[in-house]
Structures are given as C-alpha cells and as structure tokens.
Amino acid sequence: MAGLTPEFEAFVTARGPALLRFAFMLTRDAGLAEDLVQEALIRAYGRWSQLVRLDSPEAYVRRIVVNQMLSWRRRRSTGEVPGSAPEHGTPDATDALAERDLVWRVIGGLPARQRAVLVLRYYEALTDREIADVLDCAEGTVRSLAARAFETLRRHPQLARSGERVTTGEN
C-alpha cells in the first residue's frame, strides 16, 4: 500500500467529507461523487508538493472535481429533462420540504454548467469571480449561466407560484 504524506492524509481526512458533499451536489449520484473525489485526490497527490504551498489546496481539488464532472457529463447523457418534476398530484408546493425537493429535482435537470454555478454559488458560497476561476470562464458567463438556471426554475409552474409566494414584495 502506498504511503501518503502525513500532510496529505490530514487533508483528505479533514476535507474529504466536504469534497464528497460538494461532488454529490454536482452529480446527484453517490457512487459517481466518490469516483470523482477519489480521482481528483489521486491527481492532486501527484502535485501535492506544489499544492500544499497554495492558500487553499481544496480549491484546486474542487476545480478538478468540477472539470471532471463536466467532462464526464459530456460523454454521457443522464436523460434528465429540465422541469421534469410532475406538475399534478404530487407534493403540495406550499409544503417547505416538498418545495425543496422540487427545487432539487429541477436543479438536477439543468445543464451541467448551470448546475455547477448554482452549487458553487449557493452551496459553496463562492463569489462569481471564484466561480469563473473554477469553470475557467468569464464572470459574465457565470452570471449568464446563473440567469438561465433561474429562468428554468421560474418557468416551472409550481416553482413560479412558490417564487411569487416567497418573494412577495421583491421585484
């Protein structure tokens, strides 16, 4: 069995759970999330002596995870359709839990880059600048991807009603 450096083992132990949660948010698939994080960490270990000098090696690993996810998604379609959640006879949108579940499902049907932007912005709390770095694109592209994601969310009949309810008074 290969011996990893103590610093790297400490990093995996400390940040592994967060990386797995992040990968799961991106993929919605526990097995795929594990594969993504394992591969990203194995790659990161190859250049750990350089990464350890960075302010946040985790940001680098996260970037690998996102790029792999985008690459893998290009090669296989999930068949998910945006807004594929049933419109009738399902959870009452006034129920908070059902509402979150509906949002979860609609986000799951978004194109991978749009979903990545939402996860990075609202789960990882990154700024648009930081998201642009991760996705290797311009900040304007990040805003555009987010806008299109929200357009899809707002078009969903049940979410449109939910949005109106929640955003009362907002423009």
Next chain:
Amino acid sequence: MDGLETLVRESLTAHEERAPEADGLLGAVRGGVARRRRRRAGALCAALAVLVAVTGGVVAASGPGGSGRGGPGQVTFGQGGPEIDAPPGHDPPSLPPRRPPADPAPEVVRGVATGLSNGFAPHPPATVVWVETTLKAWYALEGETLDAQDGPAYVVELRLSALTDCTSCKGVNPYALTAQFAYAVIDINGDKGGNGGEFVASKTEYQLDRIGTVHFLGDDY
C-alpha cells in the same frame, strides 16, 4: 437574495445528508496512488527492455566519433512552424533550453522510436515526435516531482492510430498495456549514456509543446 435563491440554497443544504460517507475515502486514495505507481513501475520495466534492446545497438553503432545525428531523411518541424501556446489555466513547467529546431533527430531517438513502434501490435502507422527537454520538466508535465537529480532528456512520443496493445510489455508484465500514446523518456546523461529512461503508455496525450520544441520524425526510424 430573492426567494428562489433562498430556496436553491436551502434545497442544496437539505440534501447534503444524502452525500456518501467519507469512511473509505482515504483507503481508496491510497489504493489509487499505489495502483498508479505499480502501473508506472511495470511500464518502466517494459520500457527498459525495449530501450536496452534498441538503444544499446544504436549507441554502439554511433560510437566514438559518430555524429549522433540523424540522416537527411528526417523532417524537423518547428522552424517557422506553429508555436502552440500552453492551454490557459495551467502552470507551464520550467522550459529547458531549446535545441535549434532545424537539428535532425539524434540516433538514440530514432532507435527508441523503432523499438517503440515495433513494441505495439497490431503494428500501426504511427507518427513519432520528440522533444529535447529536462527530466524535471517531464515530471512536471506528468504532474509529479522529480526526486532524483535533474538532467537533459529526450522524450519520444509515438502516436498510435488507435488503442493498441504493447507486445513488449506482455513479455515483462503479467498484464498487457493498451495505449494510444507511448512515451519513452531518455535520460541523456544516464548511467549507460542514454540507455536509462522511463516508459509511459497512455490513453491520453501529454502536451510536449509545453516542455520543448516538438520535432516530427520522418519515416526512416
């Protein structure tokens, strides 16, 4: 933050409990790193067999007083040719001093190209390129750190026409290597005057233009 943004954030957070546990993560990473090292070590054995078989003869043939240069048939690509920028978002490894692009391929490069080409079956039409670089730059390109002393090196790349089995590898290893790109790294100042080296069989291409001027080899290797 408007209502939908709040819903998105709450939805993501609410579902994090479905994420996989990290219990086996460290062990899986250890295993992955170990497998990667074994692949490299196995490939190195195969490569050394190829290199010793091929370059030993070549070095002897070029011998003292030999030019060490290839014949006029080689096509060297690069003078006035395309200079390919490194892709954005990557830190290029330290670039070695570059050999003037018009130089033909050294004998050792041609010999290794022959050995590599013969080592894969079905024997495909292949394009061979090579760069003069440093061991450190090659390791950096692989995303690894050189533990040994740095020195000049040639990297020879065989671009196979499709995923192809390494027949030489089968003789050395209990498993076959399948690759679309084969690399031989020749330590120019190695113990045996160029025979020492490394072999990597890969399904993806390394960007050799990031560590030196890429030269195309002609068909006479």
